[in-house]
Amino acid sequence: MPRYKVSIEFNGTRYSGWQKQPNSNTVEEEIESALSRILTQPVDVIGQGRTDSGVHAEEQVAHFDFPEPLDRDRILYALLGVLPHDIAVWEMQQVSDDFHARFDATARRYRYQIIRRPAPLMRSMSELVLDELNFEAMRYCAQKIEGSHNFDSFTKPDNENPDSVCEVAESSFSESSYQLCYHIEANRFVRHMVRRLVGTMMEVGKGSRTVEEFNDMINNPSKNKNAHGAAAQGLILEKVRYEKS
Structure with missing residues (x-):
C-alpha cells in the first residue's frame, strides 16, 4: 500500500x-x-x-x-x-512502505522564543520576560546541556519514555533586537524537557536559582528535583531530521 x-x-x-x-x-x-x-x-x-x-x-x-x-x-x-x-x-x-515518521527520525530541533518588550505580533508564539537576565549565566547552562545526559531532573514520569537519556547535539542562545531564542537539537526528547530546561535557565538568569544548582540537576538527575517549566506558547518544533533528509 x-x-x-x-x-x-x-x-x-x-x-x-x-x-x-x-x-x-x-x-x-x-x-x-x-x-x-x-x-x-x-x-x-x-x-x-x-x-x-x-x-x-x-x-x-x-x-x-x-x-x-x-x-x-x-x-x-x-x-x-x-x-x-x-x-x-x-x-x-x-x-517507501517501510518508512516510519517516528521510528526513522534521527533528530528533532526546537527553538524557544522569548521577547524582551511587549510585541503584539510575536506574543502568541513567545514568552514575554521583562526581568533583567544574566545572559552569561544562561549561556553557560546551555553549554552544559550539550552531550549525552539523563534528563530526569527536567521531565515527569512517562510510561512511553521510561528512559530519560538524550544525546544533545546543540544547545545555545541567540539574540536579535528585542528577541532571545534558545535552540536545541537532540536525537530524542522526553516529556516537557525543553520547556523545563528553558524555564530553569531563565530562573538562573533572573538570579532565583544558581548555576551550581543547575549543574547539580544535570550531573545528579532525579525526577524529585524541581525544574521550572516555561510557558508552552514560546516553544516551536523547527525540524525533524531523517538519514536521507
Whole structure:
C-alpha cells in the first residue's frame, strides 16, 4: 500500500497538542478529518511524536497509507480549503512502505522564543520576560546541556519514555533586537524537557536559582528535583531530521 510523508506547520494556540485524545481538539485529529473528507474514507495519520498543548510547529512530520496513488498537488490544494487557518500541510511525498515518521527520525530541533518588550505580533508564539537576565549565566547552562545526559531532573514520569537519556547535539542562545531564542537539537526528547530546561535557565538568569544548582540537576538527575517549566506558547518544533533528509 502506498505510503505518504507529510510536512505540517501549525499554530498550537487553540489545540490540546498533536496527539488525539477524548473531548479535546488536537492537530492530529484535524488532519485525519481533513484527509478522510478529501479521500472519502478513513485515514490514520502517524506523527513523529507528540507536542504539548499550546506548542507550535514549523515542520511536524507524519505519514499515512492509502490504497492507491495520490496526486500531490491536488491533495495539498484540497487541504488548503478544508483545514483550519492555523494548520497547513505544506509538503507531501510518496515514500517507501517501510518508512516510519517516528521510528526513522534521527533528530528533532526546537527553538524557544522569548521577547524582551511587549510585541503584539510575536506574543502568541513567545514568552514575554521583562526581568533583567544574566545572559552569561544562561549561556553557560546551555553549554552544559550539550552531550549525552539523563534528563530526569527536567521531565515527569512517562510510561512511553521510561528512559530519560538524550544525546544533545546543540544547545545555545541567540539574540536579535528585542528577541532571545534558545535552540536545541537532540536525537530524542522526553516529556516537557525543553520547556523545563528553558524555564530553569531563565530562573538562573533572573538570579532565583544558581548555576551550581543547575549543574547539580544535570550531573545528579532525579525526577524529585524541581525544574521550572516555561510557558508552552514560546516553544516551536523547527525540524525533524531523517538519514536521507
